[in-house]
Amino acid sequence: MKFAHASSLTFTVNGTVHSLDVATHHNLLDVLRDVLELTGTKECCVEGECGACTVLVDGRSVNSCLMLAVEADGREITTVEGLASEGRLSPLQEAFLDEGAVQCGFCIPGQLMSAQELLAKNPHPTVDEVRDGLVGNLCRCAGYQQITAAVLAVAEAADR
């Protein structure tokens, strides 16, 4: 068998199917940002420590810096650009704005994606569950109180 340094990749990103040739050593983050020009997902530590590059892969949050692009073949990816629909922010995004959770904004796409997974699995999290769910997302503005409040607010609003 012969293997190349490039590989074909077919995957769904925010509902759209893409077929690309990618270098096998490029990570998912590189392809999302540099090839698909979806720059909402951020590059920061590139070690899985900060969470700025968090996206959903088949509904589960993943550090896109720690995943080769070719591993996404056949998978369904959701990035922060996939949260809003028809020009309207999602309730979670609205809650982040309402609670003042967005300061410099760099970590927010990752925070949103982790919160998205948390609420999908656990629609009524406690404060501790929110903190554990978002433990992999660092915020250097230290807006943790407001971020936690935003996640709890959208969970409460879903009850009404």
Add this chain to the structure above:
Amino acid sequence: MRPFEYARPQTVDEVVALLDEHGPEAHVLAGGTDLLIGLRHGTIRPRIVVDVKRVAEIRPEIRENEGVLRISATAVLTDVIGDERVQSDFPALVEAAATVGSVAIRNRATLAGNICNASPAADTAPALLVYGAEIDLMSLSGTRRVLLDDFFVGPGETEIQPGEIVTAISLPIPARPVGVAFGRMTRRRGVDLATINLCCLVDSDGVTIFAYGAVGPRPFLVRDETGVLADRGAEERERDAVLREMAGHASPISDVRASAEYRQAMLGVLSRRALGKATDRLAAA
């Protein structure tokens, strides 16, 4: 990252053929949460990366068979934590796995990968050691099973031979009541390597086993068969003497996380706490 070839075999036969052909120039990819960092830093420089996530025989699975729970090599920590049989028979493994990295890391990182990476601080290692986990290996020449205690060699070093792949981790379901507890100390709550970690198992025959992590070149086991530790009525002074003797087998180093002296001191504190929890759990079992 330096370029490499990428293979995505569909069967274990293809995997072992590739590993045999490329030897030390091949590297297995399961979750990738350690491998991708190594590739990026150039500390791991394979010619070919063999992605085993779509191999039919080792697809993510946790299955019980004749008193053994088999966790396949591609099962991620999130699945291990969420599995009802792991929760009921190996609760300390759930406690340990839940401390690894973050949600996003646990969604990708495999239990087998945590063991193959062989970090002295691997959080799942102490629990797997006290539960008597065995590692299933496969190569072109066949399969073999190695006790986890014999699998760890040193930091980043295991019994895996060139051409071999780990296919599963097998956990014998305890036949008698046991009480088990995991303990860990870190500088911050999430996404941190353990300063020290440990697991304590007490069984109904009065045997107490500790597995210590991050206090030596590899996670390791120590046993007490005097019955003193398991005896809830024993004098605290007596128990502390046995715990001190056991902790004396540790050889911690000083690094960015803690000094050797601090690690040694905290090993005593965490051991006492874990022993208390494990004996309580045995009493309640």
